[in-house]
Amino acid sequence: MRCPSCGTLMNRHAEKLIKDSHVPEGEVLASIHYCPKCGKVEAELERDDE
Amino acid sequence: MNGVRPLSIPVILGTTRKGRMSAHAARFVFSQLQKREGVTSELIDIAELNLPVDDAGEAVKDPRFSLAMERADAIVIVSPEYNHSFPGLLKHILDSCLKEYIHKAAGIVGVSASVFGGARVIEHFQPVLRELGLVPIFWDVNFGTVHKVFDGGGELLDQAYIRRTDKFLSELIWMARVLRYGRENISLE
Numbered sequence: 001m002r003c004p005s006c007g008t009l010m011n012r013h014a015e016k017l018i019k020d021s022h023v024p025e026g027e028v029l030a031s032i033h034y035c036p037k038c039g040k041v042e043a044e045l046e047r048d049d050e
Numbered sequence: 051m052n053g054v055r056p057l058s059i060p061v062i063l064g065t066t067r068k069g070r071m072s073a074h075a076a077r078f079v080f081s082q083l084q085k086r087e088g089v090t091s092e093l094i095d096i097a098e099l100n101l102p103v104d105d106a107g108e109a110v111k112d113p114r115f116s117l118a119m120e121r122a123d124a125i126v127i128v129s130p131e132y133n134h135s136f137p138g139l140l141k142h143i144l145d146s147c148l149k150e151y152i153h154k155a156a157g158i159v160g161v162s163a164s165v166f167g168g169a170r171v172i173e174h175f176q177p178v179l180r181e182l183g184l185v186p187i188f189w190d191v192n193f194g195t196v197h198k199v200f201d202g203g204g205e206l207l208d209q210a211y212i213r214r215t216d217k218f219l220s221e222l223i224w225m226a227r228v229l230r231y232g233r234e235n236i237s238l239e
C-alpha cells in the first residue's frame with residue numbers, strides 16, 4: 001500500500017480483528033500499515049479485497 | 051529509523067471533574083516532556099473534546115484527537131482513580147480510535163487523594179491498553195496524596211517527582227523509539 005499523503009510505500013506491521021456489524025461474522029480482519037516517511041496510519045479491511 | 055521527525059508524545063488529561071488535581075499532574079508531566087530533545091508534545095484535555103455520548107467507538111471519533119493519536123509515537127495518560135478505576139469519559143474517548151494506537155507505547159500517570167497514587171487505576175488500564183494495540187511500559191508515576199504534591203496553583207511541592215517522572219519518561223521514549231523502528235521497518239510475516 002502507498003501512503004495516501006506522501007506516496008511512500010507503507011509497512012504492514014500488524015493485523016487486528018475489528019468489530020464490523022456489516023459482515024455476518026461481526027468482525028473483520030484489518031491490516032495495519034504505517035508510513036515510514038510521514039507516520040500516517042492506514043487500516044486495510046480484508047473485505048475490501050473481496 | 052527515520053531520524054528527521056521528532057517523536058510525538060501527547061499527554062492526555064483524563065478527567066473533566068471540577069477542581070481536578072490531575073490537571074496539575076498533567077501540566078507537570080507535559081512540562082517535563084517539553085525539556086526532552088527530539089520530542090514534541092501537546093496537552094490534550096478531554097474536557098475540551100466534547101464527544102457525543104449518544105453513540106460510541108469510531109462513530110464518535112473527534113478528528114483532532116484522531117490526528118493527534120495518529121501522529122503519536124507514544125501517549126501519556128494522566129488519570130485519576132474514581133471508585134478504583136478510570137473515568138468513564140476517558141474510556142469513551144480512548145475507545146473512539148483503534149488503528150491510530152497500534153504498536154505505540156503508553157505510559158500511565160495515576161493520581162489520587164489516597165496514598166495508593168492511582169495504583170488500582172493503572173492496573174485496570176492494562177487490559178484496555180492491550181486491546182487497543184498499545185504497548186504499556188513498566189514504569190508509572192503515582193501521584194498519591196496529590197493535595198500534598200501540588201499547591202492550589204499547581205506548583206510542585208515534592209521535588210522527588212522530578213526524578214520519578216524522568217525515569218518514567220526515559221522508559222517511555224525508549225519504547226517509543228523501538229516501536230517506531232518496528233512500525234517503519236519490520237513487516238508482519
